Amino acid sequence: MTQSLTARQNAQQLLATAQEQIERLQHIEPYLIDLSLRENPVGARIGQTLADKLAILPKLREFGFRNILLGTLDYSYPNELEVDDDFMMYLRDHQIDTTGCFAFTAMGLVDAAGHFVPDPSQLKLRDYQVPNTLHEIYLSKEGMAGQYDLATVLRSLPASIQWLQDNIRGDHGGAPRILINIVDGCDAFAENPDGVFEVLAMLAEQPIEGISIEDDRGTYLPLQVGAFVGAARAFLPAPLKIVVHLHAGGGFENASLIEALLNGADGAWGGLPKRAAIIGHASLGELIANLVRVGNPHMQQYQLDRLLPLATNLQELDDEAQVPDDLPILGHNAYRLPLSFFRQIPGRFMDLPPEAIGGTYRYRICPLVSDTAVIAGRLEEVCGRPAGDFPQAVLEQMIFIMRRDLRAGERIAYDQPDNLMQLYARAVRACETLVAQAEA
Known part of the structure; x- marks a missing residue:
């Protein structure tokens, strides 16, 4: 009898712990940066023209995104411009509001004589008058190879941040919002955590908004991503932000994103559709849908009735092809019922009927089970x-x-x-x- 009682108490504690985590997800107001103008085209068959980008930007704002990345400036061959450059110059020249907008930049370097040289992407950020940046660094051995070493990062990153503070006019004329994006963050944590800790301790004293951690191949398990985020949070207390970007290489991406949120991450950056640099990523469309699923009221700030059609239309634009049929949440078959038993019901906990994100149920005949x-x-x-x-x-x-x-x-x-x-x-x-x- 005593053993049975103990088992019941242990089981109840496990369920209570899960419920506590659900409640945390219900109350979080995630910090999101939309990358539908960059992340999705990176892995797309076609990509986006200047006209496409000009049409997409207001749709993202209307949907409810307050933070939007306009493009990447730290690409290879910086003298050979990309559509992203044309887009940012157009916005500047036509005085289109870029409040809340970001661009990727790379860290400038302090040379052997102690002189700071800004990266070409930083100069473009200034010249294009983009107010905020995801400022990228590498910390793994392979990521730093051929660029710099850890000592150079520790010497150069504060100078690079200061250059941005001195030369970039932020939202409404204020200071720029700077997020340090550790492109190989998961690799660096796994390979050399002490080096990462040294950088994080330095960043805690810098005038930045926070950091970003990537799993750029999508190969780390959710438990590892959660641990990396928790470790970063130990060095970066609120209000400093921690956001993540997780690719779909191993199929862990959305589970890893939830684990990151439960371990102290403030949010994520990514495109609204699933399409990404490799085979997909933990998209903002999926995150918003999953937070709606757990009953998070903050998701009402977005036009949820536009989520499914907007995400679908954006991916079809980039690829000139249909969204993969069997993609969860956003795919053609996600809400095509083969059997009535699988119908998700409004009001039932953890169900997400298609109508909640702008879709409708449809039907698919499967000879073995269709009723x-x-x-x-x-x-x-x-x-x-x-x-x-x-x-x-x-x-x-x-x-x-x-x-x-x-x-x-x-x-x-x-x-x-x-x-x-x-x-x-x-x-x-x-x-x-x-x-x-x-x-x-």
């Missing part, structure tokens, strides 16, 4: 008649015929409109035959 409600819904989509018009007996016959076809070795994609209507006609004939037999 009559799903078949009727798919028939409505295909032929335009209300689902209630299709007799239950006919829908049941469609299930029976699909089973018999599979048992006979027939492999037919009934979800395709022509095949579905042929199946329907066969079921109607089967019902007519049964009625005739009953009357005989």
Whole structure:
């Protein structure tokens, strides 16, 4: 009896701990920087023209993003301009409001004589009049190779931050908001944590908004990402921000982002769609949807009824191709029901019906499991008649015929409109035959 009571208490404590974490996610107001103008095109088949970017920017603002990255200035061959340069120059020349806007820059270096030389990206940031920056450094052995060493970082980074403070006019004429982005942050924490700690201790004394940590290949487990964020938070107390950017290499990205938030991260940067530099990333669209899922009221500041269509449209623009069908949350099949049991219900904890993010349920015929409600819904989509018009007996016959076809070795994609209507006609004939037999 005592053992049973102890087991119950332990189990209840585990559930209570999970509930405490859910409540933390419900109350967090995440610090988000949208990168739909840069992150998504990096891995896209096509990318974005200047006209595309000019059309996208107001849509991102209308959706609710207050922090938006305009582009990257620390790319290779800086004298060969990119569309990002044209975009930022256009905004400047046409006096378009860039409040809350960022661009990526690289750290300038203090030379052997002690003279600071700004990176070309810093000069562009100043000349393009972009008010804020994600200022990038590398701290792993491989990341620093050929660029600098840790001693150079510790010497140069304060000077680079000071140059930004002295030369960049921030939002509304104030100081620039500077986030130090450790591009290889997870690698550096895993490889040389003492070196990272030294840099973080120095940054805690600098006039910055905070830091960013990347898992740029998406290879670290959620538990590792959470530990790295927690370690960084030990050196960087609030109000300094810690944000993360996590790629989808190992499929951990959204779990890693939640783990980061639970371990002290303030938010994330990324594009609204899933598309990213490799095969995807922990996108802001997915994060917002998942925070809606747990009941976070702060997500109401975004136009949630535009989330799904906007994310989809942006990715289709960059790729000139359909979003992958089986992408969770944002994909074509994410809300195509194969079986009524899988329907997510409004008001049920942890469910996220498609209507909550601007979508609708649709239907997909899978011969093994699709029930009559799903078949009727798919028939409505295909032929335009209300689902209630299709007799239950006919829908049941469609299930029976699909089973018999599979048992006979027939492999037919009934979800395709022509095949579905042929199946329907066969079921109607089967019902007519049964009625005739009953009357005989």
